[in-house]
Amino acid sequence: MPSNGFRVEKTLGTGSFGSVVLLTSIYNPSLQFAVKQQRKQTGERNKMQRMEYLIHERLSQVGHENVIKLHARSNDDYYHNLFLDYIDGGELFDKVKQDVGIGQAQAQNYFQQIISGLEYIHGHGFVHRDIKLQNILLTKSNTVKICDFGMAAIWRHKEREALLNKFCGTEVYCAPEMFLKVPHRGPPLDIWSTGIVLFAMLSGAFPWARASKDDRFYQHWINGRLDEARWPKMDDTLLDLFRKLLIDDPKERITIEQIKDHPWFKKDFSKEQKKPMKRSLASDELDSAVSKRAGSLTTLDAKRPRLEPLKKRPQSHSILSSDVSSASEVEQ
Structure with a gap:
């Protein structure tokens, strides 16, 4: 990775393919980049x-204020390096208090x-x-x-x-059509995931472990x-x-556009108190025991899956079968 005129401040994160480091200009300390260093891979x-x-x-x-921006790319013998915006406020995950959530106005x-950023992403065909x-x-x-386009x-x-x-993503956020292993449209996948994100923001928990027939809480829904x-x-x-975001049929x-026109999306919360929604005592009791398996969420009896602790958060994964659209098709 080129370091002429820059110094590595710290490691911001690590993953299966590499790491993200903070790079700061020696001559202009206010100029900083988050550099995603990816070990070069082969095949899929x-x-x-x-x-x-x-x-x-x-x-x-063109850029969008709600989508992370790429400023440059470099390669060396072992790594691809993406020079991205350095975002200094942390992850949304860190803002959500487990089993409590955040207030409706902030959510x-x-x-x-998020919807504005997704509209831009989808509008460009991604x-x-x-x-x-x-x-x-x-x-x-x-x-x-919005970050991480891996x-x-x-x-x-x-x-x-x-x-x-392709089945990919993070199980608890995945749309039901992902689990059916049939060809599916792209945008409804992200719409579903925003519904899970919204629920997690408001409650500090997840509604179910996975949107599939073997999850009885999803079946109840x-x-x-x-x-x-x-x-x-x-x-x-x-x-x-929620009923429109988390509907099992992607065609429905x-x-x-419909989200942007929904009454809750347009509601003025300026005169309301900014506090999390109330949870019942029964809900707290239901969340008292949680089971975790293979890096994903599951439940015990009638317990609702909670937000994972920071060190055991749900992980993204991908079964490497090719999608219909490939990088080579786009580059042609």
Whole structure:
């Protein structure tokens, strides 16, 4: 990684493919970059790395205030290096108090920014596929920055839409069509994930471990059974939004345009108290025991999956089968 005129301040994070370090200019200390150092891969993983760079490059040509920006790229014998915005306010994950959440006004503000960023991403023909609390960064002024396009894909190219077929992302945030292992559209995946993010922000917990037939709490939801002891108390407007975000049929799922027109999305919270929604005593009792398996969330009996502790947070994963759209197709 080129270091002429820069120094490495610290490591910001590590992952299976490499690490992210903070780089500061020696001559202008206010000039800083978060550099994602990725070990060079071969085969399918190399395609994923090329895809990530391509998407970053395309999205950064114009830029959007709610999407992390790529400033430069470099290569050496062992690493690909992406020079990205350094965001100094941490992850949204760190803002959400476990089993409590944050107030509706703040959650709405973050949600509005996430939707704005996704609208830009989808409008350029890409889908993120790993929207989660950890991939939403915040500036110190609470501006949202969607980051980490390692699982991203192309859903539309030259006005032609392609179906996707790869299972990837983070289980607790994944849409049900992911688990069916059938070709699926891109944008509804991200819409579903924003619904899980919104629920987690408001309650400090997850509604279920995974949106599949073997999760009985998810089955309760799609069968119209709302267990008030497991859901935070919410008004009809908010509940209506959840029912449209978290609908199992992707063809019926709400679109970004419809989200922007929803009453809760447009609601003025300026005159209301900024505090988390009340939880019932039964809900606290239900959350008292949690089981974790293979890096993902699960439940014991009637316990609701909680937000994982920082050191045991849900991890992204991908089964490396090719999507319909590949990096080579886009580069042609």
